[in-house]
Amino acid sequence: MTNDTVAEAARAAHDWGLASWLGGSMFGKFALNPSVAQISDHRERGKVVNAAWNGYNMINAVSLGAVATGWFASRLTETRPDRLSSRERDLAKAKDGLTVAALLTGVASGIGGSKLAKAEPEGAVPIERGTVPAEETPKPAARIQRTLGALGIANIASGVGLVVVNAMLAQANHSRPPLRRALLRRSR
Numbered sequence: 148m149t150n151d152t153v154a155e156a157a158r159a160a161h162d163w164g165l166a167s168w169l170g171g172s173m174f175g176k177f178a179l180n181p182s183v184a185q186i187s188d189h190r191e192r193g194k195v196v197n198a199a200w201n202g203y204n205m206i207n208a209v210s211l212g213a214v215a216t217g218w219f220a221s222r223l224t225e226t227r228p229d230r231l232s233s234r235e236r237d238l239a240k241a242k243d244g245l246t247v248a249a250l251l252t253g254v255a256s257g258i259g260g261s262k263l264a265k266a267e268p269e270g271a272v273p274i275e276r277g278t279v280p281a282e283e284t285p286k287p288a289a290r291i292q293r294t295l296g297a298l299g300i301a302n303i304a305s306g307v308g309l310v311v312v313n314a315m316l317a318q319a320n321h322s323r324p325p326l327r328r329a330l331l332r333r334s335r
Contacts, residue, residue, distance in 0.1 A: 161217025180277020
């Protein structure tokens with residue numbers, strides 16, 4: 148049986164990580180990246196965007212790590228298949244896949260962003276908007292930008308999917324009678 152304090156701490160870390168990573172990614176994609184169009188110089192736009200994303204990379208990495216660690220630790224304990232209903236098992240499998248997708252797209256985005264920032268001194272890669280190249284953007288950097296655009300959408304989609312599945316799992320758990328939950332927990 149899992150210590151409740153440890154399980155609660157893992158769940159809190161997971162939920163904090165999900166909120167921090169998804170919120171930051173959505174802000175960057177939908178607010179920061181388009182807003183740099185207010186800066187007239189394309190190189191200055193790149194410098195600002197790269198500095199902002201590089202400043203958040205560690206938070207994103209720690210957040211994604213918390214999401215994955217919290218979830219996969221629970222898969223060894225309270226969300227083991229034998230402790231779940233059929234519906235919860237399906238939701239847990241979906242969450243497994245979404246968590247892996249979030250990790251893969253998050254890591255790939257971090258690597259791509261780092262390469263983009265190093266493509267020009269001080270990250271001053273000419274850009275139109277965050278992941279939209281300007282006409283003068285060198286082809287390799289433009290390719291990275293377009294890839295980052297697609298990865299960003301996939302990363303955010305996996306995060307939104309995780310929020311939805313979390314809500315569905317929570318509702319399934321709340322819908323299960325308390326006595327049955329307690330018996331399942333004690334019997335395993």
